[in-house]
Amino acid sequence: MSKYIFITGGVVSSLGKGITSASIGRLLKSHGFSVNIVKCDPYINVDAGTMSPYQHGEVFVSDDGAETDLDLGYYERFLDISCSRGNNITAGQIYQSVIEKERKGLYLGQTVQVIPHITDEIKNRFTEISRGFDITIIEIGGTVGDIESLPFLEAARQMKTGKNSSDSLYIHVTLVPYLNSSDELKTKPTQHSVNKLREIGIDPDIIVTRSEKKISDEMKKKIALFCSVVSEAVIEAPDAKSIYLVPDIFKKQGLDEQIMMLLRLRTKKWDFEEWNEFTENIKKQDSFPEIRLGIAGKYTKLKDAYKSLNEAIFHSAIANRIKVKTEYIDTETDDISKVKEMDALIVPGGFGDRGIEGKIEAIRQAREKGVPFLGICLGMQCAAIEFARNVAKLKDAHSDEFKPKCKDPVVSLMPGQKNISNKGATMRLGAYDCQIKKNTLAEKIYKKNTIKERHRHRYEFNNEYRKLLSSIGLVFSGINKKHDLVEIIEYPKHPFFIAVQFHPEFRSRPLSPHPLFYSLLKAAKEKKNEAKL
Numbered sequence: 001m002s003k004y005i006f007i008t009g010g011v012v013s014s015l016g017k018g019i020t021s022a023s024i025g026r027l028l029k030s031h032g033f034s035v036n037i038v039k040c041d042p043y044i045n046v047d048a049g050t051m052s053p054y055q056h057g058e059v060f061v062s063d064d065g066a067e068t069d070l071d072l073g074y075y076e077r078f079l080d081i082s083c084s085r086g087n088n089i090t091a092g093q094i095y096q097s098v099i100e101k102e103r104k105g106l107y108l109g110q111t112v113q114v115i116p117h118i119t120d121e122i123k124n125r126f127t128e129i130s131r132g133f134d135i136t137i138i139e140i141g142g143t144v145g146d147i148e149s150l151p152f153l154e155a156a157r158q159m160k161t162g163k164n165s166s167d168s169l170y171i172h173v174t175l176v177p178y179l180n181s182s183d184e185l186k187t188k189p190t191q192h193s194v195n196k197l198r199e200i201g202i203d204p205d206i207i208v209t210r211s212e213k214k215i216s217d218e219m220k221k222k223i224a225l226f227c228s229v230v231s232e233a234v235i236e237a238p239d240a241k242s243i244y245l246v247p248d249i250f251k252k253q254g255l256d257e258q259i260m261m262l263l264r265l266r267t268k269k270w271d272f273e274e275w276n277e278f279t280e281n282i283k284k285q286d287s288f289p290e291i292r293l294g295i296a297g298k299y300t301k302l303k304d305a306y307k308s309l310n311e312a313i314f315h316s317a318i319a320n321r322i323k324v325k326t327e328y329i330d331t332e333t334d335d336i337s338k339v340k341e342m343d344a345l346i347v348p349g350g351f352g353d354r355g356i357e358g359k360i361e362a363i364r365q366a367r368e369k370g371v372p373f374l375g376i377c378l379g380m381q382c383a384a385i386e387f388a389r390n391v392a393k394l395k396d397a398h399s400d401e402f403k404p405k406c407k408d409p410v411v412s413l414m415p416g417q418k419n420i421s422n423k424g425a426t427m428r429l430g431a432y433d434c435q436i437k438k439n440t441l442a443e444k445i446y447k448k449n450t451i452k453e454r455h456r457h458r459y460e461f462n463n464e465y466r467k468l469l470s471s472i473g474l475v476f477s478g479i480n481k482k483h484d485l486v487e488i489i490e491y492p493k494h495p496f497f498i499a500v501q502f503h504p505e506f507r508s509r510p511l512s513p514h515p516l517f518y519s520l521l522k523a524a525k526e527k528k529n530e531a532k533l
């Protein structure tokens, strides 16, 4: 049977519980355990798909097409696993399934209540997702004290079968604020938050403290005393230079040993070498040459909106031994001619027509000036529009999404999407096969002829324009054969111009960077070197 580690948060949100959970997962995996990891989101939305990135940051997409919380991205990247629908449990899903059961009469005669019906449903989900794993980490979103997260915390409490049992462990991540005026760190909020947890019946076994300053041993002892844990169980999580250094920071404080002791587990086979190699290179990054990468998009002021994209760029930067200076170009307000100064350009995915013309213009400049370019999803659609307008001279070319009655809809809805009225989970979602054409840039990049990549979009390249655009030099180098959909386009007259209908960033991992980002940055590095000669 799987052991459970529950991770809760105290005092404030945004403490980095996701990174903490993923780092613990990485360490335990390195000890040879099979680990699964789950995010519980207390909101009523069934999934994150209908939420704007301004609410919870990027919507992460799994292979099986679930639209999830961005923490699943950390789980995949740190543990090198592929999450699925079951790895993100929302209150909306739990209520939906309890209400469905009630309507079917499965609770006939009973009053359906939060305890036990909602909590039982949550516990069933925990048990299901843990099947076949040595350890299951369950991160509970929100902050202890929130009304919404109570059923999840109650379910977590009930998972411990006895006072001294070693089947469940509770880790509380909390803030230890620093007061400038008195130059001291304060433990009181942590004490309060642990008290709140205790009121619910959870006694935390380990406290992870987030703080701007180093915590003294004295202070650790104080926290240990108030929270009834040994001082070795008070673990610091300082702001790290890179999130990928966190597993090692935890390791050095013995967090993995504490966990294994409390769960009564023994290392199976310690293997941290590859991870270590990667982090050693991160530490050297300041000595690597720098390239300038333009990202022309809409959510330029919101770091979390392009989380996976930024991580994918970072993995490939390390693999290329370069430092990437990312420069966001707001295509609605910024001067687009900045593109010409860049060593590479990415136009990422997006929804809505804000900044669309600027994106198309940015791509034109990259195409004409030989700036290495990668278009992603909406970025590919914009590349197709740009090519149709400026090379095929179809002046009115556009996407049906932004100009419904345009004369040349080079991007349009396919028949399957035309009659859809519900917005939730109705896009083309998840992993689809893509056949790669021989002797193309795509083949050179992937070194394969069939790939699988994750999608999240409604519109597609309109096949009626394939013949015309290919006759003037656009190459359709990736096709989904089953649905006859264009997945990759490229322009061989340009040194590096490729655009994809899917989101490669979701599949990049620190130890296996995605070939598209790797090759884009390699092209940027080479271009910069050539310019120097």
Ligand code: GLN
Pocket (backbone or CB within 6 Å): 348, 349, 350, 351, 352, 376, 377, 378, 379, 401, 456, 457, 458, 459, 460
């Ligand atoms: N808005 C476009 C579509 O729905 C692109 C979506 C995206 O970039 N993820 O097709």
